Each structure stands twice: as C-alpha cells, then as structure tokens.
Amino acid sequence: MFGETFEAAWQKRFGSEAGFSLDEIGSLLAHRSVRRFADQPIPDSMVQGLVAAAQSAATSSNLQSWSVVSVKDPTKRTALAEACGNQKQVQTAPLFFAFLADLHRLAEYAGEVPTGLDTIEMYTVAVIDAALAAERMVCAAEALGFGICYIGGLRNHPDTVKKLLRLPERVAPVFGLCIGVPAETAHAEIKPRLRQDQVWFEDVYGESLDPNEYDSRAGEFFGSQGMATDLPWSQKNASRTRDEGLSGREKLLEFLNKQGLAKR
Ligand SMILES: Cc1cc2nc3c(=O)[nH]c(=O)nc-3n(C[C@H](O)[C@H](O)[C@H](O)COP(=O)(O)O)c2cc1C
Known part of the structure; x- marks a missing residue:
C-alpha cells in the first residue's frame, strides 16, 4: 500500500537526498506505524507464515526464550486494549500478538530451574529474543502489504496481562503487535x-x-x-x-x- 522508492523514503526519513540508491531495502525505509485497519481478515496460512518468519530470527544460544500469544477472543481484546492504556487499535486490529519474554519453557523442558534464570542477563536475553522475533514478523507483515503497530502499553499493567493470558512464572509481557491491512483513513506517513x-x-x-x-x-x-x-x-x-x-x-x-x- 505504501511503496515509496528508496530515494523518496530517504528524503522523508532524513530530509536530504540519499545520493545513492538501494532499491532492495526501499520497503524497509518506508516503514510507518499504522493505527487504523480495514475490516479485512488475514488468512490462517498467512498468520502461520508470519509466526514462521518470527521463529526464523536469530536467537541467543538458540535458547528461543520468547513466546507469542495471538489474541482472538473479543472480550480479552477489550480488556487488553484497556490495560494497554485504552489503545483502540488493540481492539480493532485483525491480528493482535502479545510478545513474551519466556524462561518458563526452558525450565520445564530441562526439568530443573537453572540458577541463572533469575538474572538480569537472562531477562535481557529473553527480551532481545522477543524483540528480534517480533521485528522479523514486522518485516514479513510489511512485505505482505500489511501495516503494524507495536504496543509497549502491554507493560502498563503486567498483572492484568498475566491474568488474561494465564502467564506462568518466568514469563513477562514485552510488547503487543497489531497487524492488518491499513484503513483508507490510516493517514500513516514516514x-x-x-x-x-x-x-x-x-x-x-x-x-x-x-x-x-x-x-x-x-x-x-x-x-x-x-x-x-x-x-x-x-x-x-x-x-x-x-x-x-x-x-x-x-x-x-x-x-x-x-x-x-x-x-x-
Ligand atoms: C517497542 C515499541 C512499543 C511501542 N508502543 C506503542 C504503543 O503502545 N502505542 C502506539 O501507538 N505506538 C507504539 N509504538 C510505535 C512508536 O510510537 C513508533 O514506532 C514511533 O513513534 C516511530 O514512528 P513510526 O513507527 O511510524 O516510524 C511502539 C514502538 C515500539 C518499537
């Protein structure tokens, strides 16, 4: 939907001429957050593809210390939108993902709680993993013509999010991600x-x-x-x-x- 050339996107991004061209990454420079979506569902196969792109991100020591919850239930969406600071797009986006830092699965799989799991280092590892995975999902979504909006508001009331999504110990919300076809009225600019x-x-x-x-x-x-x-x-x-x-x-x-x- 957006599709500026590399040069046009550079101009809007930096207010100057690029002086060179790299068409292959023009679409990356053309990112903008989208907060209004068309009422157009996204096929399950595409959702699966988006999660596969996220799972294909690099991950610290291959620990894969992140998870994602796709939230479909409208009642939960309403409650989450409120918990995120009354952000409408959480309610209205065709897809909403809650990205999580997840050290629970590692302990479950190992059958023990390794002593380092409660360190800031391991929390940082899990947050980085979640962020890298999410941004890969974003690149995939934008390549498919969707618009996205991250939702840091998911950390405003983490206890509420924990209850709504039934998060176990050693799991924490990092951010949400709204995805959908941009509405005609989205007014999203670089x-x-x-x-x-x-x-x-x-x-x-x-x-x-x-x-x-x-x-x-x-x-x-x-x-x-x-x-x-x-x-x-x-x-x-x-x-x-x-x-x-x-x-x-x-x-x-x-x-x-x-x-x-x-x-x-
Ligand atoms: C981790 C993260 C959290 C964000 N949280 C929110 C949010 O809660 N609500 C919102 O409307 N935008 C949110 N944003 C979008 C930023 O406001 C946006 O990326 C920034 O203003 C730059 O604009 P652009 O994405 O259109 O280039 C978030 C972005 C990131 C990366």
Missing part, C-alpha cells in the same frame, strides 16, 4: 529520524550531539500531521521518560521479580 551522524559513530562515541536539526524537522513533520506540540521533540522525550510519564511501567521490576525474573 516519520523523520535523526540524522545519521547523531546515531552512527566511527571508532568512538560521537561528541557532536545536537538536537536542534531534528527538533526542527520533527516539529515541521508533526505540524504537517496536525500534531503540533509546544515542546520540541528533545524536551518532550524528557517528560515522557520521567516516572510520571511511564504509565505504570516505572514499577515493572516489582512484577518481574514476582515472576522470578531480573532479581540480580
């Missing part, structure tokens, strides 16, 4: 990203961090989308990442510890 010299350094960490160029480009973009804000992007980020901007996630460690995760 969102600008930081200039490459702000995120890509050579040999040593960069010294010239400067938010001004991106603040101005992001400000223009949000204005053009009818989402103008008083604060520049760099300052808005600060308020989003204060405790009160974390929507309950500032207490995530309590939940993880109760689940037997990230204790040390």
Whole structure:
C-alpha cells in the first residue's frame, strides 16, 4: 500500500537526498506505524507464515526464550486494549500478538530451574529474543502489504496481562503487535529520524550531539500531521521518560521479580 522508492523514503526519513540508491531495502525505509485497519481478515496460512518468519530470527544460544500469544477472543481484546492504556487499535486490529519474554519453557523442558534464570542477563536475553522475533514478523507483515503497530502499553499493567493470558512464572509481557491491512483513513506517513551522524559513530562515541536539526524537522513533520506540540521533540522525550510519564511501567521490576525474573 505504501511503496515509496528508496530515494523518496530517504528524503522523508532524513530530509536530504540519499545520493545513492538501494532499491532492495526501499520497503524497509518506508516503514510507518499504522493505527487504523480495514475490516479485512488475514488468512490462517498467512498468520502461520508470519509466526514462521518470527521463529526464523536469530536467537541467543538458540535458547528461543520468547513466546507469542495471538489474541482472538473479543472480550480479552477489550480488556487488553484497556490495560494497554485504552489503545483502540488493540481492539480493532485483525491480528493482535502479545510478545513474551519466556524462561518458563526452558525450565520445564530441562526439568530443573537453572540458577541463572533469575538474572538480569537472562531477562535481557529473553527480551532481545522477543524483540528480534517480533521485528522479523514486522518485516514479513510489511512485505505482505500489511501495516503494524507495536504496543509497549502491554507493560502498563503486567498483572492484568498475566491474568488474561494465564502467564506462568518466568514469563513477562514485552510488547503487543497489531497487524492488518491499513484503513483508507490510516493517514500513516514516514516519520523523520535523526540524522545519521547523531546515531552512527566511527571508532568512538560521537561528541557532536545536537538536537536542534531534528527538533526542527520533527516539529515541521508533526505540524504537517496536525500534531503540533509546544515542546520540541528533545524536551518532550524528557517528560515522557520521567516516572510520571511511564504509565505504570516505572514499577515493572516489582512484577518481574514476582515472576522470578531480573532479581540480580
Ligand atoms: C517497542 C515499541 C512499543 C511501542 N508502543 C506503542 C504503543 O503502545 N502505542 C502506539 O501507538 N505506538 C507504539 N509504538 C510505535 C512508536 O510510537 C513508533 O514506532 C514511533 O513513534 C516511530 O514512528 P513510526 O513507527 O511510524 O516510524 C511502539 C514502538 C515500539 C518499537
């Protein structure tokens, strides 16, 4: 549905000419989150393909320490949408996946709880595995013409998610993922990203961090989308990442510890 060329996507992403072309990855540069979906079901074979793409991601030590729950039950979807901060797309997306960091299966299969499972390291491994798997699913979904939206709100109320999805010990929600055909009214645009010299350094960490160029480009973009804000992007980020901007996630460690995760 979206289909900009590499050059056009680069221009929107970075506000400058690419100066070269790599058509093979044009579709990756054209990603945007989609929050409104057409009422169009996705065939089971495609869903199976999406999960296969996720399972084909690299995984730390081949531990495969992630799982996914596809949530079809409309009542559960309503409850999850509410738990995720009343996010409508959780309810309306044709597909909704809850991605999980999963160290439960490893212990079950082994018939013992290895001593390292409660470390921050093993939790990190499981979160990375889940994220890599999800992003592969995203690449597959976008290649098939679907739109996607990650849902970090799945960590707002992890106890509720645990109850709804009956999560055992050593399993934690990482994020949700909505997938579907974008609605005609989706209004999803390529969102600008930081200039490459702000995120890509050579040999040593960069010294010239400067938010001004991106603040101005992001400000223009949000204005053009009818989402103008008083604060520049760099300052808005600060308020989003204060405790009160974390929507309950500032207490995530309590939940993880109760689940037997990230204790040390
Ligand atoms: C892990 C993760 C969690 C996210 N959580 C949400 C969410 O809860 N709700 C939402 O509308 N978008 C969510 N997003 C989408 C981001 O807001 C979006 O990716 C970002 O603003 C960049 O926009 P783009 O994806 O259109 O390029 C999430 C993205 C990621 C990667």
